[in-house]
Amino acid sequence: MLSVVVGILLLVLAVVYVALPAQGLPHFLPGYDPTLTRHHVTHAAAAFFLGLGAFAYAWFSSGQRPSAV
Secondary structure, three states: OHHHHHHHHHHHHHHHHHHOOHHHOOOOOOOOOOOOOOOOHHHHHHHHHHHHHHHHHHHHHOOOOOOOO
């Protein structure tokens, strides 16, 4: 359950990095710079793929457990 929440937060973070320039980011996010007007595409890609990884982890960890023989 925790990995699903982390995955959702990372996907939202990826959208924030794509939607806002560096000067418009919240101050607590890495990449905030009041002098830059460009977008952090690499930060967005990293957050996106980490979010997908969190979803993959949640999917594989929620599978059936092998039965004890």
